[in-house]
Amino acid sequence: MRHLSLLLSLLALGACAKADPCADTGIAKDQALFASQNFVKRELKAPGSAEFPTRFDAEGVSVITMVQCEFSVRAWADAQNSFGALIRTSYWARVRANGSDYTLLSLDITD
Template sequence: MTLVICSFFTFLAFGSDDEKKDISKMNTEAFTISKNFVEEQLKAPGSADFPTLDLTSDYIGDNTFKVKSYVDAQNSFGAKLRTHYVATLKFNGGDWADKSNWTLIDLKTTEQ
């Protein structure tokens, strides 16, 4: 009985391996969706270049993710600028690839 209780509390504290894999996958999906929200803010979204590796995406609880990355895109004068961003997104369920299933909670950008 004690072993069962300890195992249950260990599961609650650390989650299952499947849960960790799901969160890791969702972090990637959150990054993918964040690019859509960022592109909406750009003058020339077709010129957007996002990194493939230089990013962080963290699960912060309650189906919410914080994505930190950057995009290189043209401004209104045609010059390519790097814009760093932090997007906080919440997944509402359903098909992860459908942007309407996500809520953009916050988007902060800084140009460099």
């Protein structure tokens, strides 16, 4: 009985250790924000110069939990353009969580 109790405790602890990527929590929203940033980097002229907000609740950032593990992300990136000038680019992305991976559903980038 004692071993069963210990086993159940360990299983419960393991289940809590991983964040549900589909949950409406700060951790899930931050993960969706970071995933969207990776998709945006692919579109920038100088992705190495990019600076992004670090939290889903930062100024100018909105992460909304949609249905079926989808997130709507509105955020920005400060990055160099082709002339080397640092500009702020706003974007809207819709991403879907697939375990620890994310799929880009749509991306709209404006300068």
